[in-house]
Amino acid sequence: MKQSYLNRGIILVLVGIGFVLAAVLTESAFDGLLWGFAGGALGPGIGMIISHFYWSAPKNQERYREIQEQEYINSHDELNEKLRDKSGRIAYLTGLSIICISEVAFSILGKLGVITDHKIIVLYLFGLFVFQIVIGNAVYHQLRKKY
Amino acid sequence: MENRVEKLRKERGLNQEEFAKAIRVSRQTISSIETGKYNPSLDLAFTIADFFGMTIEEIFIHKGGVNDETELSE
Numbered sequence: 687m688k689q690s691y692l693n694r695g696i697i698l699v700l701v702g703i704g705f706v707l708a709a710v711l712t713e714s715a716f717d718g719l720l721w722g723f724a725g726g727a728l729g730p731g732i733g734m735i736i737s738h739f740y741w742s743a744p745k746n747q748e749r750y751r752e753i754q755e756q757e758y759i760n761s762h763d764e765l766n767e768k769l770r771d772k773s774g775r776i777a778y779l780t781g782l783s784i785i786c787i788s789e790v791a792f793s794i795l796g797k798l799g800v801i802t803d804h805k806i807i808v809l810y811l812f813g814l815f816v817f818q819i820v821i822g823n824a825v826y827h828q829l830r831k832k833y
Numbered sequence: 834m835e836n837r838v839e840k841l842r843k844e845r846g847l848n849q850e851e852f853a854k855a856i857r858v859s860r861q862t863i864s865s866i867e868t869g870k871y872n873p874s875l876d877l878a879f880t881i882a883d884f885f886g887m888t889i890e891e892i893f894i895h896k897g898g899v900n901d902e903t904e905l906s907e
Contacts, residue, residue, distance in 0.1 A: 758857070764874050765862040 687750065692738040698731030778822065785815045835894040839867040841885050856880050 705724035709717050741750040760766060789811045796804025842852045842863075849867075853860040858877065865871035866881075872893075873881065882889045 755854075755857075759853075759859055762857070763859040763862055764877055765865055765871055766859060768871075 687738050687741045691734060695731050695734030695738060698727045698734065700731075702726075702728030702731055778818070782815065782818055785811050785818070789815070834872050835869065835896065836866065837892050837894075838863070838881060841887075841892065842867075845885075852884075856884055 702724050705720050705727060709720035709724060712720075714720075740746060789808055792801070792804050792807045792811065795801045796808070801807075842849070847855070849860045849863045853863045856877075862871065862873075862877075866873055875889075878889050878893055882892055885892065
């Protein structure tokens, strides 16, 4: 297994320790967030270090090569890529529809007095809707320039 | 597009898993190509043709193209 994988694990553990220290040594409203970051860095970091030593053991080398090959196939397989692209497109369009429906739903709930401050939610959803369309078109045109 | 992939693979005594491994694609891709649900890219078509030591035209039969005589005669 590559040395860089171990290095990344060590860096993540160090970052996690940094967040733990920050959470313990400071009194702030962001303690929960700091603990969350600490867990988010320590967990994967420790996992990476353990898996590095596990897969670097001579008895696991062959199995590791097989897993690597399978991962390569899964990530480069053209049918998988096509399906991922297609599912991304469907998820994008579904997301846009849900944003539109949510805007209407929050407007109605706001007007009926079920929720207060609905305007900020509706404005946020409208902004998100516009952003999605703009970024979708921008990326599309950027990609077209490359071909 | 029709193809002879399944026939050629079986002639060589390979199952889908072995064939997929040999050309570094998933077994599902092979299955989809053989059943005609998926047409491979030009790159993969060349890889398959190279594997069988044939040309693309000998394995993949494109119907309905601009020069397709069966289409024109209808």
